Amino acid sequence: MKHDDPVFTQEQKHLSELYSLLLHYRDELTHQLEHDHKQAAADLVTMSEEIRPDFGGADETLETLAAIETLNAVIDAYNQYHDFSVDRLRRILLLLRQPYFAKVRLKMRPDRPARDVYIGAAGITDEHHLPLVVDWRNPIAETYYNQENGKTSYTVNGAVRTVELELRRQFDIEREHLHAYFDTTVAIEDSLLLHALRSHHTEKLQAITATIQREQNQVIRHEDVPAMLVWGIAGSGKTSVMLQRIAYLLYHEHESLTADQVCLFSPNKVFERYIDGVLPSLGEANPRLLTWRDFMEDQGAGDRDDGADTPLAALERLENLVSKIKIEEGDIRPITVAGETLLTTVQIASVISKHRRFGVGPRFTALVTDELHDRLERRLSALSRTHSWQERLLGLDVEEQIRLIGSVANPVDEEEAAHVTRTYVDVLFQRAAEDAIDRLAWLRLDRVGMRLLDSPHLSAPELLYLRLLIQGRSRSDVRYVMIDEVQDYSPAQLKVLASYYAAAHFLLLGDPNQAIREHTATFDEVRSIFTTSHGQVDECRLLTSYRSSPEVTALFSHLVVMGEDIKLASVRRAGTEPRREVLPTEEALVQVLADIAHEEAGTEGLTAIVARDSKHAHQLARQLKGMVSALKRNEALPASGIVIVPLVMAKGLEFDHVVIPDADGISYPDTPLARRRLYTGVSRAMHQVTLLAVGALSPLVAD
Numbered sequence: 001m002k003h004d005d006p007v008f009t010q011e012q013k014h015l016s017e018l019y020s021l022l023l024h025y026r027d028e029l030t031h032q033l034e035h036d037h038k039q040a041a042a043d044l045v046t047m048s049e050e051i052r053p054d055f056g057g058a059d060e061t062l063e064t065l066a067a068i069e070t071l072n073a074v075i076d077a078y079n080q081y082h083d084f085s086v087d088r089l090r091r092i093l094l095l096l097r098q099p100y101f102a103k104v105r106l107k108m109r110p111d112r113p114a115r116d117v118y119i120g121a122a123g124i125t126d127e128h129h130l131p132l133v134v135d136w137r138n139p140i141a142e143t144y145y146n147q148e149n150g151k152t153s154y155t156v157n158g159a160v161r162t163v164e165l166e167l168r169r170q171f172d173i174e175r176e177h178l179h180a181y182f183d184t185t186v187a188i189e190d191s192l193l194l195h196a197l198r199s200h201h202t203e204k205l206q207a208i209t210a211t212i213q214r215e216q217n218q219v220i221r222h223e224d225v226p227a228m229l230v231w232g233i234a235g236s237g238k239t240s241v242m243l244q245r246i247a248y249l250l251y252h253e254h255e256s257l258t259a260d261q262v263c264l265f266s267p268n269k270v271f272e273r274y275i276d277g278v279l280p281s282l283g284e285a286n287p288r289l290l291t292w293r294d295f296m297e298d299q300g301a302g303d304r305d306d307g308a309d310t311p312l313a314a315l316e317r318l319e320n321l322v323s324k325i326k327i328e329e330g331d332i333r334p335i336t337v338a339g340e341t342l343l344t345t346v347q348i349a350s351v352i353s354k355h356r357r358f359g360v361g362p363r364f365t366a367l368v369t370d371e372l373h374d375r376l377e378r379r380l381s382a383l384s385r386t387h388s389w390q391e392r393l394l395g396l397d398v399e400e401q402i403r404l405i406g407s408v409a410n411p412v413d414e415e416e417a418a419h420v421t422r423t424y425v426d427v428l429f430q431r432a433a434e435d436a437i438d439r440l441a442w443l444r445l446d447r448v449g450m451r452l453l454d455s456p457h458l459s460a461p462e463l464l465y466l467r468l469l470i471q472g473r474s475r476s477d478v479r480y481v482m483i484d485e486v487q488d489y490s491p492a493q494l495k496v497l498a499s500y501y502a503a504a505h506f507l508l509l510g511d512p513n514q515a516i517r518e519h520t521a522t523f524d525e526v527r528s529i530f531t532t533s534h535g536q537v538d539e540c541r542l543l544t545s546y547r548s549s550p551e552v553t554a555l556f557s558h559l560v561v562m563g564e565d566i567k568l569a570s571v572r573r574a575g576t577e578p579r580r581e582v583l584p585t586e587e588a589l590v591q592v593l594a595d596i597a598h599e600e601a602g603t604e605g606l607t608a609i610v611a612r613d614s615k616h617a618h619q620l621a622r623q624l625k626g627m628v629s630a631l632k633r634n635e636a637l638p639a640s641g642i643v644i645v646p647l648v649m650a651k652g653l654e655f656d657h658v659v660i661p662d663a664d665g666i667s668y669p670d671t672p673l674a675r676r677r678l679y680t681g682v683s684r685a686m687h688q689v690t691l692l693a694v695g696a697l698s699p700l701v702a703d
């Protein structure tokens with residue numbers, strides 16, 4: 001009983017005291033921030049009023065500049081203090097939801113008493129700067145994740161410290177309430193994990209901070225390497241680990257890394273919405289979330305074939321042929337903005353021919369681009385000296401002039417007329433024209449590429465790769481690229497990403513058994529592409545399923561060949577055996593689905609009818625009209641109930657119950673691809689799988 005347990009009482013007391021302290025810090029900081037804000041505003045007004053700008057002579061100018069400098073320094077100091085306080089408040093608010101989830105009792109030296117370290121989602125110190133809770137990403141927290149009792153270690157700045165772990169205690173805490181604690185006496189046991197896994201599916205993926213397992217921790221805390229490939233079975237926490245890794249990197253590189261320097265590639269928008277709560281719940285901003293399609297669109301190749309079937313050989317041919325490109329007149333496009341041709345084909349052709357001797361490639365492009373910028377500059381300057389453009393400006397309404405050039409044009413002489421008109425033409429053309437030059441809009445890349453490959457069209461990877469070859473590395477400021485479900489990309493798509501983000505470090509996560517289309521990259525190909533681009537690829541494996549019950553894990557693991565050395569394990573409690581049912585007709589199938597929908601209505605869980613493709617999903621939605629609907633492309637997953645999803649949209653998601661409505665031999669024949677597709681569908685289930693077929697079950701799942 002909790003009340004008779006002195007440890008429980010003691011821990012609840014500690015929690016209550018810490019909680020009150022956090023509340024106190026929160027209130028104090030809020031008042032302080034409010035007060036400082038007002039004070040800062042008042043001080044700045046006074047100080048700026050005291051500055052008397054005087055640029056009359058050298059001394060006066062110096063004095064004025066010094067006064068402005070002082071004011072800037074004061075503003076900086078306020079900002080720094082403000083940022084620090086806001087950050088502390090943010091951490092306190094995070095901890096008020098759950099102050100900590102574990103503690104370790106560590107003996108740092110044999111002659112010293114052991115000390116307790118409480119670990120939480122963020123770190124906080126008291127007024128003497130002593131830690132009350134340490135952040136889970138702090139090096140010392142590694143002793144918790146190592147899951148080793150007794151002698152263990154952690155690494156600080158490359159140095160390994162050995163310590164004695166006397167106690168590893170986990171807590172189930174909500175705000176100031178301690179629900180339970182678990183002392184781990186057996187190293188590998190993780191009671192909190194088992195406790196957490198008892199719960200139902202949630203509509204959004206949750207952070208796993210408190211229960212990160214040892215093999216997962218090795219990925220999260222892995223040293224920063226150019227490329228890392230994580231091979232993990234379905235439900236082994238790849239996505240979760242990837243998000244925790246992002247939080248880890250943001251913490252350790254907080255001085256130089258911002259979330260928008262991290263790109264996360266995911267399979268679709270439903271999945272993006274499914275995962276977008278994890279990092280905010282850890283107190284971190286989301287990275288740039290994008291799909292391959294978004295990337296294509298950003299690069300101006302949105303209307304092209306996505307390159308799912310583009311062979312790597314096509315990119316290699318481009319590589320071999322690029323230096324031999326002869327730019328023809330028809331390959332050149334004028335730079336035209338808003339109907340005004342700023343650089344003509346003839347002008348561009350003459351610049352190109354001037355630098356032809358370098359051969360088409362990054363050097364050539366840099367020289368041509370620079371010269372086109374110079375010519376653009378001359379052209380804009382010439383435009384602003386023409387009467388027609390000066391008159392156009394003067395003919396505008398006063399409001400329009402103010403909107404465009406920030407003042408009313410009232411030139412007194414020719415020089416001034418050219419000057420204001422220059423501002424006007426800059427607003428109209430400069431930015432767009434410079435962008436067009438930098439994007440190589442002056443070169444019909446597709447025409448060049450089609451000629452090189454002798455092909456009637458270019459896919460997105462072909463076009464983008466050709467651009468990279470001609471232009472050199474992109475100017476992207478992205479430092480980390482995470483690709484989830486890497487097995488769904490074609491080698492050509494991956495090669496483009498590896499080259500485009502050449503300076504970034506990659507984390508690639510996937511499961512070869514979840515490749516649901518033909519022609520996607522094998523793990524050997526992934527390795528080879530990134531070894532070529534990034535020098536080396538480190539690898540980690542995740543072999544325990546945290547999502548699925550042992551019965552579901554057994555079902556999906558029999559569908560594919562895992563390799564001799566791999567033994568899949570599920571840590572969940574036993575659930576129910578899969579249900580297999582053969583129906584005589586399509587009508588009978590629809591009736592069974594309707595019955596399931598009826599049974600599931602009002603229950604806590606979420607059921608998905610995972611159809612083999614979108615067409616079948618829509619057909620089922622029509623047949624089950626009013627009872628179950630198909631999930632839309634941009635929709636978020638519902639919390640409970642029943643939905644129809646095509647397999648491709650179910651990628652990465654999970655459901656309490658998965659129904660495969662077409663588990664027949666035509667939808668799922670005995671082929672490697674069909675095996676992987678069924679493995680992917682079945683492994684979305686946490687607790688229950690229902691396999692339905694009209695006529696006969698697929699040989700892959702028949703008893």
Ligand SMILES: Nc1ncnc2c1ncn2[C@@H]1O[C@H](COP(=O)(O)OP(=O)(O)OP(=O)(O)O)[C@@H](O)[C@H]1O
Pocket residue numbers: 193196205206208211212213216232233234235236237238239240241511514546547651652653654683
């Ligand atoms: N250490 C952990 N503690 C608690 N839950 C975990 C842990 N690791 C994974 N899970 C849970 O297991 C489920 C599967 O995790 P996740 O989606 O990250 O796996 P995945 O390997 O990306 O799956 P898949 O490849 O099948 O899409 C999630 O519900 C996640 O919260």
